[in-house]
Amino acid sequence: MHKTVPSAPKSKLANGRTVTNLATYNHFNFINSEAIKEAAVKTLRAYGVGPCGPPGFYGTQDVHQTLEADIAAHLGTPAAIVYAQSFSTISSVIPAFSKRGDIIVADKAVNFATRKGIQISRSTIRWYEHNDMEDLERVLAKLVKENARKPLTRRFIITEGLFENVGDVVNLPKLIELKQKYKFRIILDETWSYGVLGRTGGGVTEQQNVDASQVDMIIGSLAGSLCGGGGFCAGSEEIVEHQRLSGNAYTFSAALPAMLATTASATTRMLQEQPELLVALRENVRAMRAQLDPRSDWVTCTSAVDNPVLMLILKEEVLESRQLSAPEQDLIMQDIVEEVS
Structure with missing residues (x-):
């Protein structure tokens, strides 16, 4: 019988050589933690493989609510919502809030999932040069001037915390300053920064000492380094509750398996405690x-x-x-x- 071996910092090749494994997102080696394995197996035996339904229709279990509370507490936001797939989180959040006629100003280097969300929204799109706050202010000022006499629309700045395609970090304090000056909302994709940046893995807000409540929507991943699955969006109670009916990937997808929710809760707590x-x-x-x-x-x-x-x-x-x-x-x-x- 073939035995599957989890990826580890050291891997043994077929020729007998032992090498360092650099092609993995298992940054903390959580995947080989016996405590996490035990918790996952216990949850599997109690809850089964999957909830077999969307969160709003049989799918929500107590472990999902616990995970949402854990993420909100870690980030310092009033609430959070958990999606079953990491990729579809940001691509569902954007069109849940930004529609045809609304305005999106986005960094030119945002990742593919974010671009799909922007495309689906059918909003008016303007791009600014990657991480160039001067160019961002130029675009914002021009838009505000052009729309001064038009009906008020929803307006968003969309960027990443840790850029998937470039690897650098957003200047969040400056972004907050521009948001407040020009009256825009911020959608921040922390898929690659949550669990990695900051003293306890709280992401860019923790690393750059920014109050998370100043960022309207924080999107993150629970897969990869956190050894769980799915994604989340954190923000105000209103932001979160709106998605429970308007977030397509939340409303029409089966909920996250309980085992992965338990694992993500465990690793989130471990980063804060250790x-x-x-x-x-x-x-x-x-x-x-x-x-x-x-x-x-x-x-x-x-x-x-x-x-x-x-x-x-x-x-x-x-x-x-x-x-x-x-x-x-x-x-x-x-x-x-x-x-x-």
């Missing part, structure tokens, strides 16, 4: 980064210093000296991937 986990992660990030950048002659890292996902690009001097085209750059990076796979 901040040394975050300290160890950052030491690992620094050690790995020191091996790649600046020691490498070929690549540099664009990721923020606390980002465990290291985004590598070819150095400008390499591109200039070798006059590499975009297809040639892709081939080189693919060779690197195949070499380390």
Whole structure:
């Protein structure tokens, strides 16, 4: 009988070699925690594999309510709502609030799931240069001027906490300042920053000392490093309750399996009770980064210093000296991937 072995920091290859596993989001090795496994198995035996229905129709269980309360308490928001799929959370939240005729101003580097939500909303879209707060203010000021005599619409700034495609971090205090100045709301996608940034993994608001209540909607993932599943949106009571009927991915999808809700609650609490986990992660990030950048002659890292996902690009001097085209750059990076796979 074949035995499935969970991914771990060290993996043994078929040829007998033991190597360090860098191709995983299991940053804290929660997946191999015996305490979490025990809690998951206990929940599985008590609740079964899945709730077999949407949250509003048989699907909501006490573990889901506990998880929502745990997330809200961790972030410091009045409420939170849990979705069954991480990807569909942000792409469902956006069209639940922004409709045709409303205005969205978005960072050009936002991830694919966020772009799908923006597309589905059919709102008026304006883009600003990645993480460029001066360009964002220019776009906001122009929009406010253009719509001064038009009927009032809902207006949103959409960005990420830790950018999936670039690896850097948003300037949240400046974003809050612009939001208040031009009367916009903020939708912040923390899919990659929740559980990673901040003293207890509370994300960008914790890392940059911003009151989470100043961010209208905080979206995050419970998969990956938290070893659970699904996603969440945190905000005011009104923001959360509106989604229970208007969030398509919440209303029309089967609820998150109870086992994954229990696991996510456990790991969220562990990060708060054991901040040394975050300290160890950052030491690992620094050690790995020191091996790649600046020691490498070929690549540099664009990721923020606390980002465990290291985004590598070819150095400008390499591109200039070798006059590499975009297809040639892709081939080189693919060779690197195949070499380390």
